[in-house]
Amino acid sequence: MRGRPPVKEADSDGTHESDISRCTPSIEERWAGFRRALRRRDQPRFDRLFEYAQEHADASRLLNHQNPLLSGLFSICLEQESRLVTTNTDWI
Numbered sequence: 001m002r003g004r005p006p007v008k009e010a011d012s013d014g015t016h017e018s019d020i021s022r023c024t025p026s027i028e029e030r031w032a033g034f035r036r037a038l039r040r041r042d043q044p045r046f047d048r049l050f051e052y053a054q055e056h057a058d059a060s061r062l063l064n065h066q067n068p069l070l071s072g073l074f075s076i077c078l079e080q081e082s083r084l085v086t087t088n089t090d091w092i
Contacts, residue, residue, distance in 0.1 A: 035047075
């Protein structure tokens with residue numbers, strides 16, 4: 001039957017999630033195999049990198065770069081730089 005596509009029902013939270021977002025794995029999901037392959041002692045460090053990226057997620061969204069990994073990596077670098085400066089000033 002031609003015509004309008006069927007209306008999608010809202011999710012439990014009232015939003016309409018797109019088909020693409022349901023099919024596209026998150027960055028964490030795409031890196032899950034890498035994380036599992038790391039030694040146990042390195043897994044918390046790996047998790048912290050994602051936390052660092054989340055600290056600057058607002059700026060990353062404003063950039064809206066075609067490669068979201070780039071803004072995530074820059075956010076991680078920025079957070080580590082901040083921690084290095086804080087650590088170095090504590091020693092003075």
